[in-house]
Structure formats: structure tokens, C-alpha cells
Amino acid sequence: MTYLQASKYLESFINYEKIHSYRYKDQLGLKRIKGFLRLLGNPQKGIRFIHVAGTKGKGSTCAFIAYILKASGFKVGLYTSPHLADFRERIRIMPGKRQDEFEGMISRSQLKRTLKKLKPFIEEYNRSSLYGRLTLFEVYTALAIAYFREKKVDFAVLETGLGGRLDATNAVSALVSVITPISYEHTDKLGKSLKKIAFEKAGIIKGREKAVISAPQGKEVIGVIRKRCSGLGVKFLSPNKYQKLKIKLCGAHQLINANVAKMAILALRACGIYIPDSCINKGLFSAVWPGRCEVLGKQPQIIIDGAQNVSSARAIKRAVKDRFRYKKLILVLGISKDKDIKGVCSQLHSLADKVILTKADSPRGLNPEILAKFFKNKESYIAPRVNEAKALSMRLAGKDDLILVTGSLFVVGEYKYGRAKFN
Structure with missing residues (x-):
């Protein structure tokens, strides 16, 4: 199996990340992934997992936890989604060789080798399954777990894909479960109320x-989480105040993520795993997470952030106002169809002097013409493709201006890496 063949094989599975409309409770669930893991011999057993769900800050929190464990001398598997430029970013083992910003990203040879081992089991499962064929996310989750088991990681940090209760990552048992801030997202699938969304997220407990x-x-939200913990007899912890931790990631919201990550690490002490404060501090400071309030350049300043919901848009707006100085702000914005479009636009509207509306090369990307109605009183432009939006933003921006690229990790990934690397 060549890498191209491996990629084509993965692309043959249904990918719900690219589908806007589907019946969440009918199409997703744990029966397929659990059955497939059993067929593989349950590779998840024997791995110590830390499982992270929530609306915003999941990836950053996973990164903080992984970097702390790495600083403590552990071998750490990290499984996150979505990716910015390359699907392989989702599976990493740290410490590892640096590949762009994604330390320890699974290599092409490792990916094709692991997939080649799994393929006969995938085909066997799909032939005999009573619950339908495996999805791409289920295959990739199982591949990550099998890879982590093969490489004998000490810990694996998993980020949920969608929700939590029915997410493929929920097939594992975790030492510590983490819930990052919850707000409205995927309301067509997770529920229209915060209580219903929290119920889905708290399903990882x-x-x-x-x-x-x-x-x-x-x-x-906290009531739902506490009730779940109480009913299952699990210890519940939440920071009641934030320590001033030294981190490179910018924004007050990242300080929240760092404090939550630190508390998760401290909870490991109940398992007899003592990680000294010096390693916690080193890990927090060394953590990087591309595409989140990331500075790409100066004169003009370019900030990229994958904010895709109202609370994340509010957070990046606050970070830009608090941390950066500029003459004018050029907003490059592209949003997915299933997001709170009006809410995100209302948060970013006052920040922008000029607006470039665009669309990622994804079926879920929203037509930028629809976004235009939210910026009628702004100097605005339509760029059908992100590379066109990037070129236009550089023409419009003076050396003292700031370009903010946001609304979607897909848009951020294309703006930073270009379409050629985006796969």
C-alpha cells in the first residue's frame, strides 16, 4: 500500500465533517467503534487516557496537557481534530521530530503501515456489521489508538470530535475527563438548549x-455536569480562581484553558502519578497550538484564529483589543453553514474597518454573499477563494494595519498553508 493508496482508501469512508445535514443520533454512536475495537483486540486497554470535551478551547487544553506530560518525561499520544493543513496532524506522539509546527505528527510511512495492518479487520467488520459501515472518523480514531498502543505511549490525550456521548473517542475509559467551556454549537445535532448540549458533552463521564x-x-451547564458526576460517584473539580500562569498562547481565554489543564494534571496525583510543579510550568510555557490567536507576520500584523462560534469570536475580539495596536483592522472572514452566523458576525462587526468575505474549499463552507448582509455599512469585498482573500488582504493593508483571519479553522488553514497543502 502506497501513501496515495492509503489516502484514497481513507477517502472512501463517509466523512460527516464534510456533511452539513444528517441525523446525529441515528448516524453516530458507539456500537460500531466498540465492535471494531473488539475485533482489533481492544488496543485501548492498557493506555492511560485523558479525555477532553467542550465547545471551545478543547484543542488548546489538550495541547497544554500533552506538553506538560512531555515535560515530565512521558511519551504522549495526542489525538485532535480538525486539522489545519494535513490530516496527519490529528495523530501525534511527543516527544518527536518536529514537522512544521506539529511535533511528532504521524509520518506517511507510519500511517500507511498502520492502515495496512487494520485494513483486513476494517473489511471484515464492514462485511459483518449489523450497524453499518465504519465512518472515516471511526476508522481514524481506531487507527490512532492502535498506533498509540504499538508505540507504547505512557498517556494518550483525546479530543472529542462532535459532542461527546456518541463520539467515537468515547469508546475509551479515561483516568481524567475534562470539560472545557460549553456554549451554543451544533444546535441542530446536540440540542437547542445549553442543558441539552451539556448533556451530550458530559456523556464522556x-x-x-x-x-x-x-x-x-x-x-x-455546571448543574448538568455536577449531576452526572454525582450520579456516577465521580469526584468533580473546577478552578474557582485563575493563577497567573506563564504561557505563550495569547488571550485571556487561553489562561482559562491553561488553568484547567493544570488541574487535570494535578488530578493525576490521586492515581499515584506525581508531576512536579516545575514540569507543569515548563510544559505550559512550551505549549504551541497553531491557528489559535497565532501571529503570522508584522507590517502588517497578521493574526489567524479558528474562532467559529459566538464565545470564541468574543474571545478573539477581546484578545485583539487587549494585546495588539494597529491603525485599521482588515477582517478576513469565512464561516461554516452550521454555525451561528449572525452571532459570530455581530461579535466581529465593530472590530473591522474593512471586511473580506470568503469561503474555504469545503462543502460546509457558507457562501460569502450570505455573510455580506451582516456588513452592509462596512467597506466589504467578496473573495470566492481563500487564496484570493489573502492576496486582497495584503493589498488593502498598510504596514501599521492588522489583518485578522477567522471564522473557521478551514479558512485559517488555507490562509496560512495554501490550497496545495490542504488535504
Whole structure:
């Protein structure tokens, strides 16, 4: 199997990340992934997992946790989604060789070798399954777990893909489960209320954890999480104040993520795993997470951030106002169809002097013409493709201006890396 053949094989599976409309509770669930893992011999057993769900800050929190564990001398598997430029970014083992900003990203040879081993089991499962064919996310999740087991990681940090209760990553049992800030997202699938969304996210809590860590939440959300923990007899922890931790990631919201990550690491002490404060501090400071309030250049300043919901848009707006100085702000914005379009636009509207509306090369990308109605009183432009938006932003920006690229990780990935690397 060549790498091209491996890529084509993966592309043959249904990818719900590219589908806007589907029946969430009918199409997703744990029966397929659990059955497939059993067929593989349950490679998840024997791996110590830290499982992270939430609306915003999941990836950053996973990164903070992974870098702390790495600084403590552990071999750490990291599984996150979505990716910025290359699907392989989702599977990493640290410490590892640096490949762009993605340390320890699974190599092409390792990916094709692992997939080649799994392929006979995939075909066998799909022939006999009573629950339908495996999805791409299920295959890739199983591949990551099998790869982590083969490489004998000490810990694996998993980020949920969608929700939590029915997410493929929920087939594992975690030492510690983490809930990052919860707000409205995927309301067509997770539910129209915060309580329903919190119920789906809190579904990663299974009663076998040593502790559940939650970021501070609204009253109705925290009530759902506490009830779940109480019913299962799991210890619940949440920081009641934030320490001033030294981190490179910018924005007050990243300080929240760092504090939650630190509390998750401290919870490991209940398992007899003592990680000294010096390693915690070193890991937090060394953590990088591309595409999140990331500075690409100066004169003009270019900031990229994958904010895709109202709370994340509010956070990047605050970070830009608090941290950066500029003459005019050129907003490059592209949003996916299933997001709170009006809410995101309303958060960013006052920030922008000029607006470039665009669309990622994804079926879920929203037509930029629809976005235009939210910026009628702004100097605005339509760029059908992100590379056109990038060229236009550089023409419009003076050396004292700031370009903010946001609304979608797909847009951010294309703006930074270009379409050629985006796969």
C-alpha cells in the first residue's frame, strides 16, 4: 500500500465533517467503534487516557496537557481534530521530530503501515456489521489508538470530535475527563438548549475516572455536569480562581484553558502519578497550538484564529483589543453553514474597518454573499477563494494595519498553508 493508496482508501469512508445535514443520533454512536475495537483486540486497554470535551478551547487544553506530560518525561499520544493543513496532524506522539509546527505528527510511512495492518479487520467488520459501515472518523480514531498502543505511549490525550456521548473517542475509559467551556454549537445535532448540549458533552463521564475537571460554566451547564458526576460517584473539580500562569498562547481565554489543564494534571496525583510543579510550568510555557490567536507576520500584523462560534469570536475580539495596536483592522472572514452566523458576525462587526468575505474549499463552507448582509455599512469585498482573500488582504493593508483571519479553522488553514497543502 502506497501513501496515495492509503489516502484514497481513507477517502472512501463517509466523512460527516464534510456533511452539513444528517441525523446525529441515528448516524453516530458507539456500537460500531466498540465492535471494531473488539475485533482489533481492544488496543485501548492498557493506555492511560485523558479525555477532553467542550465547545471551545478543547484543542488548546489538550495541547497544554500533552506538553506538560512531555515535560515530565512521558511519551504522549495526542489525538485532535480538525486539522489545519494535513490530516496527519490529528495523530501525534511527543516527544518527536518536529514537522512544521506539529511535533511528532504521524509520518506517511507510519500511517500507511498502520492502515495496512487494520485494513483486513476494517473489511471484515464492514462485511459483518449489523450497524453499518465504519465512518472515516471511526476508522481514524481506531487507527490512532492502535498506533498509540504499538508505540507504547505512557498517556494518550483525546479530543472529542462532535459532542461527546456518541463520539467515537468515547469508546475509551479515561483516568481524567475534562470539560472545557460549553456554549451554543451544533444546535441542530446536540440540542437547542445549553442543558441539552451539556448533556451530550458530559456523556464522556463514565464513572471510572479518578476525577472530572470542568472549566467554569454557566449555572445550567455546571448543574448538568455536577449531576452526572454525582450520579456516577465521580469526584468533580473546577478552578474557582485563575493563577497567573506563564504561557505563550495569547488571550485571556487561553489562561482559562491553561488553568484547567493544570488541574487535570494535578488530578493525576490521586492515581499515584506525581508531576512536579516545575514540569507543569515548563510544559505550559512550551505549549504551541497553531491557528489559535497565532501571529503570522508584522507590517502588517497578521493574526489567524479558528474562532467559529459566538464565545470564541468574543474571545478573539477581546484578545485583539487587549494585546495588539494597529491603525485599521482588515477582517478576513469565512464561516461554516452550521454555525451561528449572525452571532459570530455581530461579535466581529465593530472590530473591522474593512471586511473580506470568503469561503474555504469545503462543502460546509457558507457562501460569502450570505455573510455580506451582516456588513452592509462596512467597506466589504467578496473573495470566492481563500487564496484570493489573502492576496486582497495584503493589498488593502498598510504596514501599521492588522489583518485578522477567522471564522473557521478551514479558512485559517488555507490562509496560512495554501490550497496545495490542504488535504
